[in-house]
Amino acid sequence: MARPPEFDREQALTRALHLFWERGYDRTTVRDLTEAMGISAPSLYNTFGGKRQLFDEAVATYTGSPTRVVPPALEERTARTVFAKILDIAIREYGSSTQPRGCFVISDPVLVDERQLGRDAIRGRLRRAYDDGDLPEGASVDALTDYIDVILRGLSSLARDGADPAALRAAADVALGAWPRSVRG
Incomplete structure (x- = not known):
């Protein structure tokens, strides 16, 4: 035994x-x-x-953690608030002092399938936003998905390199400021 x-x-x-x-x-x-x-x-x-x-x-x-960055944000009302919430959660989690800095899924090359699941979830939400008229006519859902992915990878990298939450917030604010604002009427 x-x-x-x-x-x-x-x-x-x-x-x-x-x-x-x-x-x-x-x-x-x-x-x-x-x-x-x-x-x-x-x-x-x-x-x-x-x-x-x-x-x-x-x-x-x-x-499966409730502190994941993408899933909690996907139910926000608009695509811009989805992105804003993703950024808020990323800043909190990537800079946390209770765990390694950055994002585990982003940082490990073998987790390509997990990264793709996140991208697919974001793309699906942005597709819905586009179909609902929440994104400008002609906006590229694929390019916006890539944009969010690049920003998250950058924030993760900055956090792993020791950036403090204020530096992460400053970068995130610039990224959010570049989000397309006009909606179809």
Whole structure:
């Protein structure tokens, strides 16, 4: 009969998430993980299945978090307020002192599928805004989706490089100021 783990699983998972977030999947070793999590390699394998399974669970934890940047903003009334809320959440989360800075999904090259899901969600919301007349005639939903993506990547990068919330807010305010304002009548 296997002995129950002698560590807090959720705390160990959070430590693994933060390590993956800081270093990325490819640059994180099992040894790095066991040291950060305070567990032995056999405990890691018995509890999580292995490095890849642990990473997948860490990603699921991150993407299922109520502090995600994009999903909470998508129900705002207008495309501009969607973008404003995305920026507000990004500034708060990317600069948080309770976790690694920046965005985990943006920072790890292996998370391309997760990034695409976010882009698709933004594109879908902007398509709806365009169809509702909330964006100017001729506005490119694809270009605006790319614009939001580029801004989020930039804010994440600035945060990872140590920018304070005021610098993130200043950049976000410039980005928001460039948002198209005219609507169809």
